[in-house]
Amino acid sequence: MSRDTVQLEILRYDPEKDSEPYFSTYEVPFNDDWVVLDAINYVKENLDRTLTYRWSCHMAVCGSCGMVINGEPVLSCHTFMRDYGDKIRIEPLQNFPVERDLVVVIDDFVEKLGSVKPYIVPKVEKTVDEGEYIQSPAQLAVFKQYTACINCLLCYSACPQVGLNPGFVGPAALALAHRYNLDSRDVGRAAREDVVASNPGIWECSFVGACSEVCPKSVDPAAAIQQTKIASTVDYFTDFLTPWRKQ
Amino acid sequence: MARSNKPIVWGLFAAGGTLSAFIFPAVVFVIGFGVTLGFYSPDVFSYERMQALAANPLGKLCLFAPTFLIIWHAAHRLRITAHDFGIRADGLVAALCYGSAAVGTVAMIYALFIA
Ligand code: SF4
Numbered sequence: 319m320s321r322d323t324v325q326l327e328i329l330r331y332d333p334e335k336d337s338e339p340y341f342s343t344y345e346v347p348f349n350d351d352w353v354v355l356d357a358i359n360y361v362k363e364n365l366d367r368t369l370t371y372r373w374s375c376h377m378a379v380c381g382s383c384g385m386v387i388n389g390e391p392v393l394s395c396h397t398f399m400r401d402y403g404d405k406i407r408i409e410p411l412q413n414f415p416v417e418r419d420l421v422v423v424i425d426d427f428v429e430k431l432g433s434v435k436p437y438i439v440p441k442v443e444k445t446v447d448e449g450e451y452i453q454s455p456a457q458l459a460v461f462k463q464y465t466a467c468i469n470c471l472l473c474y475s476a477c478p479q480v481g482l483n484p485g486f487v488g489p490a491a492l493a494l495a496h497r498y499n500l501d502s503r504d505v506g507r508a509a510r511e512d513v514v515a516s517n518p519g520i521w522e523c524s525f526v527g528a529c530s531e532v533c534p535k536s537v538d539p540a541a542a543i544q545q546t547k548i549a550s551t552v553d554y555f556t557d558f559l560t561p562w563r564k565q
Numbered sequence: 566m567a568r569s570n571k572p573i574v575w576g577l578f579a580a581g582g583t584l585s586a587f588i589f590p591a592v593v594f595v596i597g598f599g600v601t602l603g604f605y606s607p608d609v610f611s612y613e614r615m616q617a618l619a620a621n622p623l624g625k626l627c628l629f630a631p632t633f634l635i636i637w638h639a640a641h642r643l644r645i646t647a648h649d650f651g652i653r654a655d656g657l658v659a660a661l662c663y664g665s666a667a668v669g670t671v672a673m674i675y676a677l678f679i680a
Contacts, residue, residue, distance in 0.1 A: 551575060
């Protein structure tokens with residue numbers, strides 16, 4: 319099959335000027351080796367300099383080029399043009415306000431991420447001179463998968479609960495909380511539970527699993543959340559049955 | 566933020582879900598296909614035998630425990646499904662779902678352990 323050109327239908331929106339979003343259609347050359355981001359870059363360089371979008375690494379590492387392409391949240395650098403038909407519809411990530419065109423406002427996510435303390439809370443602080451916190455390969459294997467998150471937010475776009483409840487802490491932040499909870503060098507779990515085990519935390523999740531399906535780094539945030547639910551349920555009943563142990 | 570009380574219903578939900586995933590296929594096979602396929606005679610499910618099962622203390626427990634968990638699983642699942650469909654009256658839905666499960670539980674306790 320040989321195709322000469324492909325039409326990109328790209329959502330445009332400047333909240334300061336436009337009363338509502340609209341689509342602009344651009345005709346770009348078809349190239350078997352192009353990812354969709356290449357086609358968008360072609361538009362920016364040759365057809366319309368006002369088109370606004372985020373990207374950086376072009377290799378599925380930086381997490382900034384997430385978009386909804388033909389209805390699915392994907393990294394546009396990780397999705398080949400050849401896998402689509404003659405028309406490709408490109409929209410910003412869902413469940414976030416649009417800043418401009420394909421750029422969304424992620425302040426709310428950044429705040430949620432900070433709220434779960436996504437860093438190691440050590441038992442005793444060590445200075446650099448005192449050396450590193452030792453960890454065995456087996457201890458690393460327990461949480462390694464959850465370290466792969468690149469904060470691309472495809473999971474927030476795919477999650478129906480994020481759409482229904484804007485307060486929901488959401489898949490990536492909860493998966494990252496789980497990552498630190500599982501880390502042998504960390505003792506911050508109890509402090510994280512205040513957010514993680516609250517109603518807007520893990521309990522807002524109804525295990526639809528869309529987050530894990532769209533995740534480009536196979537983080538499987540849905541699994542992280544279900545494992546956290548089990549751990550928090552055990553906590554809950556342990557606290558209930560042994561109230562004298564509560565801190 | 567206050568920790569949620571959801572572990573109570575979620576604990577039952579998770580236990581019931583695991584049980585229904587593992588046990589129900591076997592139950593469906595035993596009840597639905599075993600006799601039809603001729604693995605054992607229909608007498609296995611005769612009234613007398615079922616009555617004897619339900620009269621035995623261990624039998625009572627085997628009937629009660631999985632059914633209890635699975636009813637609560639269903640209640641929580643329906644509540645969440647209603648929420649997924651955008652029904653915002655969560656308090657009412659929760660009362661209806663858990664209320665039905667509670668009625669079922671009481672009915673079972675009555676039938677198995679009291680009547
Ligand atoms: S969990 Fe996966 S989909 Fe979600 S932000 Fe991280 S890498 Fe992206």
